């Protein structure tokens with residue numbers, strides 16, 4: 056085993072911190088608050104904290120009484136801790152971060168990972184076997200999009216440091232409660248509200264912990280992680296290539312990436328291209344400077360609830376398993392550099408670049424009415440580039456309409472900001488706008504080119 060030392064860096068400006076992570080980046084000022092020992096290492100940590108406050112305020116309406124009590128018992132101390140933190144304004148442009156921080160419908164993940172299900176036992180054995188066969192250097196393991204965090208606990212048996220990263224603070228607080236030996240009794244919506252009791256290990260695994268972070272903007276220094284695991288993440292990530300680039304950046308030389316999950320697509324793929332499967336993995340990995348060690352289709356149970364009730368679904372998926380070794384560093388990406396440079400106040404090159412929406416990834420904004428016993432209500436529905444649809448507040452709809460119509464593939468980011476910022480209800484600062492642009496790019500809503508298409512056509 057290695058020594059498990061973690062080397063950190065700033066998610067926004069890339070500043071390397073070494074082993075001592077500061078409360079705020081000395082270069083760009085990005086804060087790194089912790090809630091009940093879980094650091095929040097994202098572009099906008101205050102948004103996760105605000106989302107925790109507002110979502111907890113809505114728990115009484117959203118959940119069954121049993122769930123409401125159980126969730127509040129765990130999350131109330133977290134909420135109390137947020138009271139001591141300064142409040143920062145949340146603008147309309149923060150909607151991407153707010154949207155991703157939900158906890159609803161996540162209880163099945165907790166049930167699978169923390170009640171000794173056959174499904175979790177199979178996944179754990181599979182991953183630990185792959186670690187034994189492919190991963191000689193065992194210092195720091197990171198599970199990206201770790202959800203309920205069962206694998207984080209399992210990997211702590213093989214690594215001195217095992218970290219679970221996810222964008223959802225409420226979900227990680229529940230997972231951490233279990234990891235530290237706590238108990239939780241929940242009624243599962245997907246299991247016809249059957250109640251399940253779960254409990255973490257009597258001896259909490261040493262070296263295991265959680266971090267709120269985006270898999271496409273990791274808080275680790277280059278070359279600092281020995282193993283990265285992604286499980287059911289690439290298929291839901293809007294732009295898996297950015298996640299893969301980050302994995303390449305943080306893995307140590309010869310470090311290993313294990314992936315288990317459904318077929319997925321890159322945002323750059325033509326609209327009519329199918330999903331990538333095992334056959335496409337050698338080229339996908341090669342492009343990202345990984346050597347494939349093993350690629351195969353794996354039949355895996357997914358959220359099998361049949362042990363709870365014989366009428367509940369027992370589902371088995373064909374999944375992609377690969378183990379890949381980092382071959383070398385990727386060439387630096389000029390767009391990523393420009394974003395980091397802007398955060399570090401080293402330049403504004405990013406504002407001279409051209410954002411454009413991606414062909415075949417249409418975003419729909421549907422404005423209409425919904426009718427019910429309470430009368431008619433205006434309603435705005437957003438169907439994102441990923442195909443996921445959600446109801447959004449009217450002012451956000453108006454903001455998105457201005458933003459998306461300004462991104463015409465000709466205007467620079469600076470010109471888009473001028474068009475959107477002046478018409479915004481809340482003051483949209485240049486920093487807010489650049490963070491929003493970066494988040495939209497990392498989620499696969501848009502891409503950013505260095506020059507205008509018309510300039511490229513000139514001889």
Ligand SMILES: C[S@@+](CC[C@H](N)C(=O)[O-])C[C@H]1O[C@@H](n2cnc3c(N)ncnc32)[C@H](O)[C@@H]1O
Pocket residue numbers: 164199200201202203220221222223226268269270271285286287288291292
């Ligand atoms: C389908 S669940 C899978 C959870 C877990 N890996 C498992 O297999 O049980 C995907 C998880 O990834 C998280 N997630 C989604 N996008 C993410 C991102 N960009 N960075 C980090 N976590 C993300 C979600 O919050 C969710 O917990």
